[in-house]
Amino acid sequence: MRQEAYPGVCLVYSSPCFLARKDRRITLRRRVPPHPQDAAGRDGQRRNPRRATRSSVTEAFIPRAVLARFFPSLLFARLFFLSYRQALLLVKQSTYICRNRICHRGRDSSRCPAVNHARATSHRQVMAVFGRRPCFNQHGGAMSTSPLFDAPHGSSDLAEQADARLHNRDLAPVPHDRRTWTGYSIFAMWMSDVHSVGGYTFAASLFLLGISGWQVLIALTVGILVVYMLMNWVGKPSYMHGIPFPVMARVSMGVMGANLAAMIRGIVGIVWYGVQTYFASKAVATLLLLFIPASAALREVSFLKLDGLGWISFLFMWIFQLFIFQRGMETIRKFIDFCGPAVYVVMFALMAWILSQAGLGSLSLTLGGKTLTGTQQFAGMGNAMLLVVSYFAALLLNFGDFSRFARSEQQMKVGNFLGLPVNFIVFAIITVIVTSGSASVFGSMIMDPVAIVAHIQNKVAVVIGSLTFIVATMGINIVANFVSPAYDLANLFPKHVDFKRGGLIASILAVLVCPWIFVDSPKAITIFVSVFGSVLAPLYGVMMADFYLIKKQQVPTAELYTMAPTGRFYYDGGWNKVGVAALVLSGCISVGWELCTQLLHALPENNFGWLIGAVAGAVLYVAMMRFARRT
Structure with missing residues (x-):
């Protein structure tokens, strides 16, 4: 036939x-x-x-x-x-x-x-x-x-067709056979981000606002559910296209204008990378003094306002982190798969020890001694809710650096749900139990988990606790402060800088920042967080409004890697002037709000800065794009 x-x-x-x-x-x-x-x-x-x-x-x-x-x-x-x-x-x-x-x-x-x-x-x-x-x-x-x-x-x-100024192996879309992050990997990533000394202190501080424990839990639940929704929004485009944050920023800012967004996020990440490394080095110094008392003599030598013991501890942490980071994203995934659960084990053990020493009758979900009126309590709940959103402000931009490796969108959402609402609420409850119990056991309330562990008269417990929180600090450094600057620097010079070189450069810059000097100046930290943090919110608003409202979730991936004047995202010489203008205007609004509330005290102290910046960025961008008749 x-x-x-x-x-x-x-x-x-x-x-x-x-x-x-x-x-x-x-x-x-x-x-x-x-x-x-x-x-x-x-x-x-x-x-x-x-x-x-x-x-x-x-x-x-x-x-x-x-x-x-x-x-x-x-x-x-x-x-x-x-x-x-x-x-x-x-x-x-x-x-x-x-x-x-x-x-x-x-x-x-x-x-x-x-x-x-x-x-x-x-x-x-x-x-x-x-x-x-x-x-x-x-x-x-x-x-x-x-x-x-x-x-x-x-x-x-795509590599053959893409412009060398916009493309390298790490900025290219992730093939499906390299998408190895399951729901548990995303869950472990959030555990690594939350389970840190900073996360512990932040969760405990929510119960010091003067409102009752159940009000804090309601505000915390609402706030973390809002974060969960916002994370799914920002993670979806990067999962769909397999691209990191700086490449996704090209959609709204232009193929060259995305460098501005990458620089803003990269600067924040580099500074905090150095600060978190310095915090972890303090635990290393504690262990050295515990087992090598003679190392105390190194404190007599000082360079750039940091003693010899501090330099040894800081460089040890710096090299150890860099060794892990240089192994690539797959090694990072395996490392953070271990970090989050390890901290949970220690936190549950610490909670059990506190309960055995203090008893259930001495515990309270209200740590503060303030007495607030009904209106003040309502305002305190809103303040707590916005504090939760602001805590995740940095990762609300570059969560796509991780979601691009997810096996499916459902896996990403499951990991986000377990790692954000479920994990954050459980960790906050453990935190308040341990913190309130420390007042009964040690005579004063201790907000630092490392300090609580150090009070335990057992060398083995001190070593295990210190090592665990060192690992936890490394985990948040990876998630929030290393991956983003590495991609951001690679986006600036993709022809010469890949992910590993970008990470090396970010690590070196983190040392040059001299974070120990930075940390010793609370005013400098306040100004830095207020100014740069208030710029991150408008950038989030611009990007999300562009993808969901202007582009209608339709993004031709190949156009993100071309410098052709007829390219979809070439705009005005590679810059979307409308996007840059909306970012600058909304940034001025949010920065001005933060300066008036945090520094000048011209307005009552509040935490509406992130919300105002994100909404202003989205509204201005949509209005200006439609007025310019751009899509």
Whole structure:
């Protein structure tokens, strides 16, 4: 019997194939892939070659409108139903159809003969089946707005087409076979961020606001649920496109204007990287004095206002962290998978010891001695809620640096839910129990967990507790203060700086900041946090308003890596002047608010700065973009 073969691309396995017509049946046969990666599924798991070599698509006389309306997702779930006439028509045109694109295995569409042929023909057949038209780039090929079929599979060809000023291996979209972060990995990341000395002190401080314990828990729950929602918003575009924060910033700020956003976030991360390293080095110095008392003589030598023991402890932590960071994101994932649970073990053990010493009757969920009126209590709850949002302000920008490695959006949301609402509330309850119990056990309330551990008359307990909180500090340094500057510096000079070099540069700059001098000046810290922190909020508002309200979640990934004047995100010489203007104006509003409340005290002290900055950035950006008739 005569058999006709037509070249095409497998709609089931997304790989080169041919369709053979034989006796009113279309048989889909898969060719041997040229690369091992092509034999892997979208989840990176190896397919059974015997089961993957052949499948049949029988004739199904289902109305095309029903297919287009109710079964679009089934096209990519190995349940692709087409009538014989429709399938034959599409195959003869050598057309490979995805939801929003015509492509060839995710590679650059301008190099695919099938795509070029399809572009020259009418789009009516495509629209008849799918109800939408493919999107083409300036090179004549199709371009995806759904990177689950685009960027993760096309990184090799994207590297050939991308501009060297915008692309390197670490800034490129993450392929699906490298997306190894499960829901537990995201959960462990949040544990590493929250379970630190700073996180402990912050959680305990919420119970010092003068409101009752149940009011604090309500405010804390509402605030962390808001953070959970905001994190899902900012994590979705980076997961979809597999790109880090500085690349995502190109969507709203332009391919070159994103450097401004990267610099703002990078400066904050570098300074706090040095500060957290210095805090961890204090625990190292405590251990040295405990086991090597003669090391106290090193305190007589000083350089740049830091004694010899401090330098040894600081450099030890600096080198140890750098060794882990230079191993790459996979090693970082494994490390933070250990950090968060390790701190939980010590915190539960510490809570059990406090309860055994103080008893249940001495515990209280209200640590402060203030007495507030009804209005003041309501204001205190709002203040506590906004404090929770402000605590996560930095990661609200660059959470995409981690979500790009998530295996699925559902895994990301599950990890966020366990790591934010559930984990934060449990950790806060443990914190207040330990802190309130310390007043009964030691005679005064101690807010520092390392100091509580040091009061225990047991060397083994002191060592375990100190090492645990050293690891915890390293965990938050990785999550909040290292990964972002590394990507931000790589974005500034992608041709010469990759993720590892960016991390090395960030580490060196963190030493040059001399964080021990910085920490000894509370006023300097207040000014720094107020000014730079108030700029992060407008940047978040601009980026989210652009992606969800202006771009409608449609971002052509390849356009993020081109400097062509006709590029989608080239705007005005690589800068989106509207985005920069909205950022500057909203930044002035938020910075002015912080200065009036925190420093000048012209307004009552409050924590509305982040909310005002984010809302102002979003509103101004949307209004100015629509006035300029830009999309």
